[in-house]
Amino acid sequence: MKLEKILDKLGSIEKNSFIKIIDHIISKNPKNSKEIDKILSSSDKGLKSVDNQNVSNIFSLISSEFTEHLKSEFQEANSQLDILIDIIIRDGNCLMKQDWFSRLYEIEIKNLKVKTKNLISELEKEKSELSDTRKRDYRIYKACLSTAYTNDITNNRDAKITSDELSIILTLSKQLGLSQEEIKLINYSILPIKKADILDVINNLKNLGVVFYSKKENTILVADEMVRLLRKVREKEVAEKFYRRTLKLLREPIINQIAKEHNIERKLTHSQKIEQIIKVGISFTDLLTNEIYKEGTNLTEKKKTLNELCEKGLNIPNLKGSTLEDKIKSLITHFETIEKDEKVGISIDGFDKMLSELNVSIPTLNKELKEQFELQDEFVLSADYLLDYNIKPRDILDLITKPNLSKFVKDNGIKQRGDDILNILDHYKDVENLYLENYANVGYRNLNLLKENGITVKESELGLKFEELTKVIFKGLGFHVDDKFKSQLNTKKDIMDILLNLGNDEIIIVECKTIKEKGYNKFSTVSRQLKSYQNLALKNNLRIVKILLIAPEFSDDFVYDCEMDTEMNLSLLTASTLSKIFETFKDSKYQEFPHVLFRDIVINEERIIKALSK
Known part of the structure; x- marks a missing residue:
């Protein structure tokens, strides 16, 4: 947590x-x-x-x-x-x-x-x-x-x-x-x-x-x-789950060699030896520098072995670094990035569905997870519960034996060619929810982070995707996203992104902006654009309740210029704030979001979340 x-x-x-x-x-x-x-x-x-x-x-x-x-x-x-x-x-x-x-x-x-x-x-x-x-x-x-x-x-x-x-x-x-x-x-x-x-x-x-x-x-x-x-x-460079993921890729003779070196009982099974190697706390750097190679392996062969381990086993192509030490540091950094990331690789709904179907196919899994992660509750196969412990879908699949994984793949009609774990994750991805969980990353046009979180998209498509996701969120908030009425109003010159029809000739205009650099700061450009939409709506005898501009973030100068503007009823809403409002709204008593809460220049996330939670 x-x-x-x-x-x-x-x-x-x-x-x-x-x-x-x-x-x-x-x-x-x-x-x-x-x-x-x-x-x-x-x-x-x-x-x-x-x-x-x-x-x-x-x-x-x-x-x-x-x-x-x-x-x-x-x-x-x-x-x-x-x-x-x-x-x-x-x-x-x-x-x-x-x-x-x-x-x-x-x-x-x-x-x-x-x-x-x-x-x-x-x-x-x-x-x-x-x-x-x-x-x-x-x-x-x-x-x-x-x-x-x-x-x-x-x-x-x-x-x-x-x-x-x-x-x-x-x-x-x-x-x-x-x-x-x-x-x-x-x-x-x-x-x-x-x-x-x-x-x-x-x-x-x-x-x-x-x-x-x-x-x-x-x-x-x-x-x-x-x-x-x-x-x-404690000089433990990676979490146990990533250590386990790496050890499971090693051949049995190598695991036996490491176990012997550190006084681990020979009679244990292969899986038990892996758990003991994790428990004894061998440095991850030392493991990849010395322990996984046969005696006499030269530096060039070590680098080749590590590259193959990362590319074929961990699906990390082109591991950064020219020296063995640099490559190991890059791998540790990669695992740290995955661990810090709040995204889970598949959607929360997809995670819950995967857990439910795993429970049917492998009835012992709940008990095995309890023991492996020392969890005290009786039933632990819940996405929200496991994520509080920072346990993600891949961490669970890493614990399942190969025969059980193969059985699960067959039982649930999952693609069988290639890597079972990657095929399972792809099967439960639930693309729309996964995109919604990465809403701010889409707004930031962060292709690398989107790729790491399981989303493949062209950069040229990100602007339109951000607009589509914003529509989904406003529909989820109970608004009438009126594309038909918007099309009637739009001209060749003035094309607004989203129109929320409140009825009785009242509307909210929503404009979406993605940015690659930090801080959206083009107020003069966007204000001309929004004023033209405002004039278009007024010509059609519509009352504009609010104009909302949505972007990943806004610069201080942009906020100041917005505060000085007296011609538009404009509010600024960051993508992460809109996303958090949407999540809170789902559990609130409201059927439709009370739009009167959109009253600040920069929408106050904390105030709105408190109001929805009452």
Whole structure:
């Protein structure tokens, strides 16, 4: 769930710890202080009175400082922050009831104790599953960590690993090629593991600004933006779902090779080994730099293998970068972009239909999803529910075994030639709804983002498509989009885009503008155009209730010129605002949108949404 949406759900007391930390970071003059000051200048009472959207914007501007704030907490040897972060950054754990979180925490502590005991035993045995090289690596790291931890006790101080010691130990772990799980097990073979009271745990995480806690709903909430930041703190470069997607493309001998290197049980099935590789926290960069290749593979062959993996397996042609390192960075950036994008690749209706038909074809899927993503509700196959956890259609299809995917394709008459997953996504695309979900992207003429979201369209068609989608939205708002009457009024010279017929000779004129550059700023041109439409309507004895100009955004100069215009009853409406109004209207009590709400120069989204929600 996005940070802004979480903040909208909570009261001021529940947000207080998070706001305090941001306020403290702002007081230390962060690198983006000028941009932050611009946001805060509109508020007399500081950060507490800033709207939730701008709080979210400020958080993105201070993310690097917030990361440093969290890293400093890792110096507390007994903070258990590594354990707790590893729980809350797992796919599906961004919303949890207190008792569910308590259960996951208990399981994690219990498993850690067992694994730590086994590791100590393996290190002490003369003959063990571990290779001599791996034993040596573990012993070196353990000895250095032990010195860093115990030297304070020797000097009669509280045991604490300083930032200098921590940076050296992290460098050492990287050079030894240790996974996050291996590091954690060695750490807790030295540090005592104690199960803390769950309310203390939640309170500590809340005071760090990592989670929000709703006492009313007894629920822990972690924002999507925070999950991404916490992953960076734990040096996990991609979400588990993207790691899994990549591993599933590798041949079984390669998976076995990685499992052997990181002390993963040989008896596990192929799928179980993949899940364990994800869980042990091998760096994604290290995986693609070293782990997926046979010994002795040269750099040219590595680049070729990675290109094939991306092109044939992940459907990413022409991966950017000339070096192996650059290519891996490009792939990580690609996954980050997909994760941040709110669009789901198919329409919400299509997602729900897909889930419903998957449930019929694969009755065990609901249980499998619950277990995989550690979801606590009984029935989880709902698009809105899964999207709150940032789980998208492709993430679900990635979990389904090949035989079950093939069965589902046959059961539902889906194209069988080519890639099953891509064919399924294409089958449930629901083009009109998908276009509506990308309405603002059409307005911005953003071909690349439209393509990533599953829409193929020519640039020359975008202006007309924006107009068509605007008509669909106004029809959905209950207006009479009167194309016949518009055709009677239009001349060869004056051709208005949309006419809303209110009856009794009253109309609303709607003009649609797409833009490629930021900020629509051609007021003089568009005002001449709109005034000619106005004159045309007045000649036909029509009363113009409102003229609406719709574009992705408007420049400050454009808004100022509009405010100075005294000849037209003109309002400016951004595409994203119209889209949000439409979504709110669907759940409102109104059969027809009350057009009197279109009364601002720049239509106020928040005010209209509040009015519709009453």
